[in-house]
Amino acid sequence: MPNRKKSLRTGRETIAETEYRGKQTRTGNSLGFRFEGALFKSHPEFNGEVRAQIIAPGRMLVMAEPEGRVNADPVVASFLAFLAQDMAQSPHKIQPLSTARKRRIARLTKGIAVDLNEDLGREAIL
Numbered sequence: 001m002p003n004r005k006k007s008l009r010t011g012r013e014t015i016a017e018t019e020y021r022g023k024q025t026r027t028g029n030s031l032g033f034r035f036e037g038a039l040f041k042s043h044p045e046f047n048g049e050v051r052a053q054i055i056a057p058g059r060m061l062v063m064a065e066p067e068g069r070v071n072a073d074p075v076v077a078s079f080l081a082f083l084a085q086d087m088a089q090s091p092h093k094i095q096p097l098s099t100a101r102k103r104r105i106a107r108l109t110k111g112i113a114v115d116l117n118e119d120l121g122r123e124a125i126l
Contacts, residue, residue: 061075
């Protein structure tokens, strides 16, 4: 049975808050990960090909490989999917940008030139 965490605000379960347990196991001459069957019942997209990317020490992102896959940054794509899910589940949290906030943004960015076509390179910029 998956470990389920409840949202503190709404008490409703979301996909992003469902946790499945697993462990490393030997598969023939290789090593693999074995997860609870509930994961594959709840998310059949993981029954086919998957790929994994290490995103931080001790953190791995596992992605289903859909047909016609678009080459996107998996961390950004996962974050955007999380935002879309949150917006769909809690539309009351979405608020328009206030006039005061718009003025503050304009004041903070006044005189800054931006070239939308500038190549920022492959290094992470934070």
